[in-house]
Amino acid sequence: MSSKWRSFVNISLVDFSARLSYNIARTPLLPLFALYLGASPALIGAIVGASTVTGIFLKAPSGALSDYIGRKRMLLFGAFLFAITPFSYTFVTVAWTLIIVRAIHGMATSIYGPVANAVVANIAGKEKGKFLSLFSVIKIGTNALGGLVGGWLLYSLAKGQEYNLSHFRYAYLFCGILGMIALAVAFFLLPKIEPSAEHRRIRDSFSKVFNGLKETGRNVKILMTSAMAFLPILVVKEYHFSVLYAGILWSVIMGTSVVLKPVMGYLSDRMKRWKLISLGMFLCAVSFTGFTLTSNFYALTAVAILFGAAEAIVTTSTVAYVAEIASDKRLGASLGVFGTIADTGQALGPIIIGILLTYISYFTSFMIISLFIILWTILYITVQIKEKKVKLN
Numbered sequence: 001m002s003s004k005w006r007s008f009v010n011i012s013l014v015d016f017s018a019r020l021s022y023n024i025a026r027t028p029l030l031p032l033f034a035l036y037l038g039a040s041p042a043l044i045g046a047i048v049g050a051s052t053v054t055g056i057f058l059k060a061p062s063g064a065l066s067d068y069i070g071r072k073r074m075l076l077f078g079a080f081l082f083a084i085t086p087f088s089y090t091f092v093t094v095a096w097t098l099i100i101v102r103a104i105h106g107m108a109t110s111i112y113g114p115v116a117n118a119v120v121a122n123i124a125g126k127e128k129g130k131f132l133s134l135f136s137v138i139k140i141g142t143n144a145l146g147g148l149v150g151g152w153l154l155y156s157l158a159k160g161q162e163y164n165l166s167h168f169r170y171a172y173l174f175c176g177i178l179g180m181i182a183l184a185v186a187f188f189l190l191p192k193i194e195p196s197a198e199h200r201r202i203r204d205s206f207s208k209v210f211n212g213l214k215e216t217g218r219n220v221k222i223l224m225t226s227a228m229a230f231l232p233i234l235v236v237k238e239y240h241f242s243v244l245y246a247g248i249l250w251s252v253i254m255g256t257s258v259v260l261k262p263v264m265g266y267l268s269d270r271m272k273r274w275k276l277i278s279l280g281m282f283l284c285a286v287s288f289t290g291f292t293l294t295s296n297f298y299a300l301t302a303v304a305i306l307f308g309a310a311e312a313i314v315t316t317s318t319v320a321y322v323a324e325i326a327s328d329k330r331l332g333a334s335l336g337v338f339g340t341i342a343d344t345g346q347a348l349g350p351i352i353i354g355i356l357l358t359y360i361s362y363f364t365s366f367m368i369i370s371l372f373i374i375l376w377t378i379l380y381i382t383v384q385i386k387e388k389k390v391k392l393n
Helices: 003-026 029-036 041-069 071-091 097-124 128-157 165-189 202-219 228-238 243-268 273-290 297-325 328-359 362-392
Strands: none
Touching (some): 003 165, 029 097, 029 128, 041 071, 041 228, 228 362, 243 297
């Protein structure tokens, strides 16, 4: 095995172990836990969005800081937060306090995410689309596995009956144990990739945040989360399926993305990335509305597959695009800024739809979000075509 692939396998193993704990704690456990504690739809949206709000403020500086002090130190700090935060959920008895816990838990992905992508981009060299798409399979794979394990865990603890507070506590205790294992794995396997000596000054590293913001903000304008945090509640409370079925649907979405991401990474290296991004966003809008049009589980599974395909197309192309336009000297900063922009959408999605659900139905709320995505995508396509004409002239 070459040194490139050995380093890639090591960072992938660390990523898998850390994210598995995080994703079990997230879906479907988190929205159902908040609902059990009496949270309103608006409060559930705020709880789910809290972790990504943290990313809005931390991802850009975390990426820039890794350009200065080194990737491994930042990754170990992120792994430490992955390990200790899940235990905090076991002390929660009031719904609104989940906002605080989620904000702290979100610090782990905010610090870890852009730095891990920068490590992979450094390893990949000219094959960024290929390696970043393979690496994203780990992330999406843990999303799929985490949803399935989380749903199964809560279902098993409750023995198929109505779940209570102790069942959630045992589930989050399990997440904490996995997080501790992940920290041990990170300590031994993380590759050592130091920053370039050309930009050792911290002022230079943080100035790259603003340069990265110009590049990313100008070229990647279409990331808006589908607010899928409410899918478990829709399935369990509106369609009256068990929590296990909610976990299965989430795993179908993520599993489809896992299968398609390597293919999309290959394609994105060989065609215009903005065309793939546009296709993925249209599919996202269509499938998002589809979840409200049927309560048949097999039909919901088909919609979940379509949504998973959309997710694979969009995320693979956008991350590779940002890594491609950023120089190696500011790779961490650029990917951090990209994460900030993505997290802005991910935070707004649950909050907006939570507010909408307070006043209108699931169908109308999801339709509004879908129309917004379509209009935003049309605007993005228009901008890309105009930029192409300017270059030709």
